[in-house]
Amino acid sequence: xTGSRMTEKxxxxxxxxxxxxxxxTTVSHVLNATPHTRVSEDTAARVRAAAEELGYRPxxxxxxxxxxxxxxxxxxxxxxxxxxxxxxxxxxxQEEASRRNLTLAIINSELNPDxxxxxxxxxxxxxxxxxGIIYATVYHDEIVAPxxxxxxxxxxxxxxxxxxxxxxxxxxxxxxxxxxxxxLVAKGHRRIGFAASVEDVPAxxxxxxxxxxxxxxxxxxxxxxxxxxxxxxxxxxxxxxELLDREPTAVFCYNDRMAMGAYRAAGERGLxxxxxxxxxGFDDQAPIPDSLFPTLTTVTLxxxxxxxxxxxxxxxxxxxxxxxxxLAAHPTVLACPLLxxxxxxxxxxxxxx
Amino acid sequence: xTGSRMTEKxxxxxxxxxxxxxxxTTVSHVLNATPHTRVSEDTAARVRAAAEELGYRPxxxxxxxxxxxxxxxxxxxxxxxxxxxxxxxxxxxQEEASRRNLTLAIINSELNPDxxxxxxxxxxxxxxxxxGIIYATVYHDEIVAPxxxxxxxxxxxxxxxxxxxxxxxxxxxxxxxxxxxxxLVAKGHRRIGFAASVEDVPAxxxxxxxxxxxxxxxxxxxxxxxxxxxxxxxxxxxxxxELLDREPTAVFCYNDRMAMGAYRAAGERGLxxxxxxxxxGFDDQAPIPDSLFPTLTTVTLxxxxxxxxxxxxxxxxxxxxxxxxxLAAHPTVLACPLLxxxxxxxxxxxxxx
DNA sequence: CTGAAAGCGCTTACAG
DNA sequence: CTGAAAGCGCTTACAG
Numbered sequence: 196x197t198g199s200r201m202t203e204k205x206x207x208x209x210x211x212x213x214x215x216x217x218x219x220t221t222v223s224h225v226l227n228a229t230p231h232t233r234v235s236e237d238t239a240a241r242v243r244a245a246a247e248e249l250g251y252r253p254x255x256x257x258x259x260x261x262x263x264x265x266x267x268x269x270x271x272x273x274x275x276x277x278x279x280x281x282x283x284x285x286x287x288x289q290e291e292a293s294r295r296n297l298t299l300a301i302i303n304s305e306l307n308p309d310x311x312x313x314x315x316x317x318x319x320x321x322x323x324x325x326x327g328i329i330y331a332t333v334y335h336d337e338i339v340a341p342x343x344x345x346x347x348x349x350x351x352x353x354x355x356x357x358x359x360x361x362x363x364x365x366x367x368x369x370x371x372x373x374x375x376x377x378x379l380v381a382k383g384h385r386r387i388g389f390a391a392s393v394e395d396v397p398a399x400x401x402x403x404x405x406x407x408x409x410x411x412x413x414x415x416x417x418x419x420x421x422x423x424x425x426x427x428x429x430x431x432x433x434x435x436x437e438l439l440d441r442e443p444t445a446v447f448c449y450n451d452r453m454a455m456g457a458y459r460a461a462g463e464r465g466l467x468x469x470x471x472x473x474x475x476g477f478d479d480q481a482p483i484p485d486s487l488f489p490t491l492t493t494v495t496l497x498x499x500x501x502x503x504x505x506x507x508x509x510x511x512x513x514x515x516x517x518x519x520x521x522l523a524a525h526p527t528v529l530a531c532p533l534l535x536x537x538x539x540x541x542x543x544x545x546x547x548x
Numbered sequence: 549x550t551g552s553r554m555t556e557k558x559x560x561x562x563x564x565x566x567x568x569x570x571x572x573t574t575v576s577h578v579l580n581a582t583p584h585t586r587v588s589e590d591t592a593a594r595v596r597a598a599a600e601e602l603g604y605r606p607x608x609x610x611x612x613x614x615x616x617x618x619x620x621x622x623x624x625x626x627x628x629x630x631x632x633x634x635x636x637x638x639x640x641x642q643e644e645a646s647r648r649n650l651t652l653a654i655i656n657s658e659l660n661p662d663x664x665x666x667x668x669x670x671x672x673x674x675x676x677x678x679x680g681i682i683y684a685t686v687y688h689d690e691i692v693a694p695x696x697x698x699x700x701x702x703x704x705x706x707x708x709x710x711x712x713x714x715x716x717x718x719x720x721x722x723x724x725x726x727x728x729x730x731x732l733v734a735k736g737h738r739r740i741g742f743a744a745s746v747e748d749v750p751a752x753x754x755x756x757x758x759x760x761x762x763x764x765x766x767x768x769x770x771x772x773x774x775x776x777x778x779x780x781x782x783x784x785x786x787x788x789x790e791l792l793d794r795e796p797t798a799v800f801c802y803n804d805r806m807a808m809g810a811y812r813a814a815g816e817r818g819l820x821x822x823x824x825x826x827x828x829g830f831d832d833q834a835p836i837p838d839s840l841f842p843t844l845t846t847v848t849l850x851x852x853x854x855x856x857x858x859x860x861x862x863x864x865x866x867x868x869x870x871x872x873x874x875l876a877a878h879p880t881v882l883a884c885p886l887l888x889x890x891x892x893x894x895x896x897x898x899x900x901x
Numbered sequence: 902c903t904g905a906a907a908g909c910g911c912t913t914a915c916a917g
Numbered sequence: 918c919t920g921a922a923a924g925c926g927c928t929t930a931c932a933g
Contacts, residue, residue, distance in 0.1 A: 207910060218920040223912060233918055255677045256618075257910035259609035260925045267653070267676075282635045289656050298676050300620070300653040303642050323620075323651050324608045428839035455839045462815065482833065486781035486808045560926060571904045576928060586902055610926035613909045 206249035215245035222246070226253070259324060267298040268509055269320030271313060272331045274303070280480075280498045284331055284352060287502025295510050300325065314341035321346060327509040331502075334396040348512035350505045355526045362508055362522035364501045364529060368398050371494040371531030372405025372447075373412075375475050378533060379445050380413045383541045384473065387415070388443035390434035390453050392426040399426075402449055402477060424453065431456025439464055444542035445473035451483040454491055454538075469540035479534055489537035497529040504529065559602035568598035575599070579606070612677060620651040621862055622673030624666060625684045627656070633833075633851045637684055637705060640855025648863050653678065667694035674699060680862040684855075687749040701865035703858045708879045715861055715875035717854045717882060721751050724847040724884030725758025725800075726765075728828050731886060732798050733766045736894045737826065740768070741796035743787035743806050745779040752779075755802055755830060777806065784809025792817055797895030798826035804836040807844055807891075822893035832887055842890035850882040857882065 212219045217238060224232045225242040234242075245251075259265050270288055272281050285301065292299040300323070302316045313330070320328050321343060331352035332338060338354045340361055351363035379387050389406045392399045403421070410417040422437040424430030431453025435446055439460060448454040454476035458468060466472045468489060476484065479495035504527065565572045570591060577585045578595040587595075598604075612618050623641055625634050638654065645652040653676070655669045666683070673681050674696060684705035685691060691707045693714055704716035732740050742759045745752045756774070763770040775790040777783030784806025788799055792813060801807040807829035811821060819825045821842060829837065832848035857880065 208912095209910080219911080220913080220920055220922095221918090224919090227912085229913085235918060238918080252675050254613070254910050255675070256609045256612035257925090258912075260607070260613055260910080260927085261912045263925085265609075282638075285638070285654070286656055289654055293655065293672070298653050298672075299655075300651050301638070301642055302646065302652075303639055319646070319651075322605050322608070427835075428841070432841070452835050452839050456841075459841050480835065482780075482805050482836070483839070486805050486836070488781070488785070488809075488812050561928095562926080572927080573904055573906095573929080574902090577903090580928085582929085588902060591902080607926050610909090611928075613911085613926080614928045616909085 206251045208251070208253070210249055211242065211245045211251045214249060215241045217242060226251075264513075265298075265324040265326055266296065267300055267323070267325050268292065268327045268329065268506065269317075269323070269325035270299060270301045270329045270331060270505075271304050271316045271320070272301065273313075273333055274305070280478075280496060281331070281333075283498035284502040287499035287504075288329060288506045289502075291503040291506035295506065297326075297506065297510065299506070314343050317341045317343050326513050329505045329509060331505070334394075334398065336397045348509055350508050350512070352501050352505050356523075360523050362512075363526040364504050364508075365397075365526055366496050366501070366531050367528045368401030368531065369405035369408070371477065371496075371533070372402040373409035374405075374531075374533050375447050375477075375494060376406055376409035376413065378535075379447070379473065379475070379539065380409075380415070382473075382539065383544070384445045385415055385542075386420065386441070386443045386445070387417070388420045388422065388435075388438035388441065388446045389417070390431050390438060390446055390448040390457060391421055391423045392430070392449040392453070393423045394426050399449065406447060424456075426450055427452045428456040428459070432460050435460035436464075439466075439472075443472070444544065445475070445539070447475045448477065450478045451476035451480040451491060451493055452478075454493070455483060455487065458487055469538050471543065473539040473542070475539060477531075484534070484536060487538070492536045492539045493534055494531050495534050496531055500529050559604045561604070561606070563602055564595065564598045564604045567602060568594045570595060579604075617866075618651075618677040618679055619649065620653055620676070620678050621645065621680045621682065621859065622670075622676070622678035623652060623654045623682045623684065623858075624657050624669045624673070625654065626666075626686055627658070633831075633849060634684070634686075636851035637855040640852035640857075641682060641859050642855070644856040644859035648859065650679075650859065650863065652859070667696050670694045670696050679866050682858045682862060684858070687747075687751065689750045701862055703861050703865070704879075705854050705858050709876075713876050715865075716879040717857050717861075718750075718879055719849050719854070719884050720881045721754030721884065722758035722761070724830065724849075724886070725755040726762035727758075727884075727886050728800050728830075728847060729759055729762035729766065731888075732800070732826065732828070732892065733762075733768070735826075735892065736897070737798045738768055738895075739773065739794070739796045739798070740770070741773045741775065741788075741791035741794065741799045742770070743784050743791060743799055743801040743810060744774055744776045745783070745802040745806070746776045747779050752802065759800060777809075779803055780805045781809040781812070785813050788813035789816075792819075796825070797897065798828070798892070800828045801830065803831045804829035804833040804844060804846055805831075807846070808836060808840065811840055822891050824896065826892040826895070828892060830884075837887070837889060840891070845889045845892045846887055847884050848887050849884055853882050 208219050208222050212222045222242050225239045289299045304313045304316045327348040332354045335354035337357050340356045351361050355363045391403050422434040424434035435457040446457050457474050461472050476491050476493035479493050484491040484493050561572050561575050565575045575595050578592045642652045657666045657669045680701040685707045688707035690710050693709045704714050708716045744756050775787040777787035788810040799810050810827050814825050829844050829846035832846045837844040837846050
């Protein structure tokens with residue numbers, strides 16, 4: 196088994212050159228399509244044929260040694276494990292990297308409030324010759340990026356750098372929440388409760404703000420329609436129970452887990468969703484929305500898109516497109532689309548009209 | 549911004565040698581702790597001090613060019629996105645890689661029944677000089693591994709290679725399911741229903757087999773206690789409804805999503821979990837178990853462990869430990885531990901005794 | 902215990 | 918349009 200692997204001496208550029216009857220220089224020019232270099236189509240064809248025939252694969256080490264480029268970018272993610280959405284960030288980054296012929300390497304970092312500690316992970320990528328680094332965090336408005344992140348092109352996902360000098364991307368939580376309220380209002384709801392999270396993170400603030408602004412814009416009072424709970428099913432259950440005493444026709448939950456609690460609360464009160472009560476979540480956290488009865492209308496986060504954005508932005512930076520300062524000045528904000536499923540209907544009162 | 553990055557000429561081994569007053573050879577020996585090479589402690593200390601002071605970081609390209617090793621391993625995963633557990637496989641692999649000073653690069657591959665198509669992903673890693681490759685699939689008993697996987701050390705996660713020549717690891721679904729039945733029996737249950745999945749995948753077969761074997765071993769009839777449904781909440785709902793007509797005291801579901809449906813079905817029939825009916829899931833798929841009322845007792849899959857196993861096994865293979873044939877002969881099977889939460893109680897009948 | 906020197910496989914001025 | 922040659926920064930026999 197192992198034996199069959201040992202002796203496969205792979206062809207080098209020298210072999211290709213010999214086989215095509217040209218110099219290594221020419222082979223290199225043809226295969227890399229070096230700009231400002233003319234090679235006769237005839238010669239080029241011979242080179243390509245030889246490379247093909249010999250199964251030539253350029254040695255990355257040798258190339259890197261000359262060009263100082265690895266075509267590898269490093270992704271440092273806070274807590275791959277515990278954040279349910281990291282997978283989609285990774286997927287977006289990975290697929291965009293493949294499209295651009297870049298290798299994506301990943302390192303997990305512990306969740307911690309002070310990202311300066313993460314410089315070890317960044318260093319690991321610097322040591323490994325990563326061309327650029329993506330630093331993905333969850334739940335931070337602003338972070339102090341590890342100092343060594345500045346020694347290579349870098350972009351941030353999910354947080355803005357305190358110094359404002361690193362391009363960053365984040366979801367537009369506020370607009371996503373506002374869109375939910377607008378949709379509910381359009382369906383005729385006026386008493387729309389919000390089951391808010393007690394956590395003090397950007398998502399909490401952004402979603403609450405979006406709710407409040409949209410309610411105000413619609414001329415709807417909402418002071419008594421916000422209840423707080425922990426950001427899980429139990430918290431959603433408790434907050435919804437509290438809200439239900441104030442007779443809302445719809446409950447918008449901070450996230451899908453809280454929405455699970457809202458379903459439970461509605462069930463206990465004998466309320467049928469969506470006939471008696473509309474419920475909306477946020478996060479589109481698999482497998483919740485499709486597993487609920489009825490399926491949950493919710494808002495999806497642009498994790499895939501943020502991952503892809505990070506890679507393509509980094510790629511531009513690597514190619515010297517000097518938009519870095521521009522990009523860094525204002526974080527890029529990506530939309531959170533509303534996903535309508537079955538948990539929303541017009542309120543009973545509207546049906547009476 | 550960009551400017552501050554440009555001119556940092558990093559120290560090379562030559563600089564360290566000059567600074568320490570020794571040759572490059574000696575620096576290399578000291579820093580790499582080359583076996584069978586004596587260097588006086590005095591000299592070694594000077595070298596280390598110089599390296600430290602200059603912030604010396606060996607150039608990976610140059611080293612790789614000589615040693616033919618990248619210290620990078622590639623992970624090809626089928627559908628990072630849609631499989632909920634891929635994240636934990638990646639995490640396990642990543643953390644084990646970090647422990648061993650290896651870089652983990654990942655490539656996503658489309659979910660497809662014929663993994664031969666994935667040779668492009670494998671090729672990408674070969675081209676990038678990966679030392680070894682982990683090929684992770686979901687839901688396959690046996691696959692035909694891409695031919696080019698054999699050109700480097702490789703291991704499989706979640707499937708056995710048809711030729712039996714590549715080491716593989718998979719979860720012990722059967723034992724995990726059997727443990728559930730045993731636990732239920734120990735609590736006094738005798739009529740234990742199984743809400744099975746209609747999918748024809750190893751997990752389906754393994755879990756059903758484990759259920760049947762354990763029931764038989766306990767001397768419990770079970771022919772009428774199996775109902776089939778799709779592997780989601782709707783399927784679990786339908787299967788449980790069917791099962792409920794046969795008056796089980798416990799329903800064991802193929803997975804946690806089906807268990808969500810079982811909760812719904814129990815609720816509709818006015819059954820309180822666990823007092824009137826015990827429910828058990830499988831997968832420990834976040835955030836379901838903790839989001840249910842009551843929390844769900846379930847079985848967890850060793851995804852993290854499989855990822856870590858893959859990396860450490862690959863590392864042994866890379867270091868020439870010739871256990872490959874041994875390992876490849878029989879897939880390694882990892883346990884699926886039972887996680888007891890709140891959804892199981894002794895049956896009412898037992899309470900009467 | 903230490904070092905001089907070759908060479909890994911490319912890219913890239915430079916020359917023609 | 919094409920090629921000879923230097924050199925990227927290491928490791929590793931080999932010699933002393």
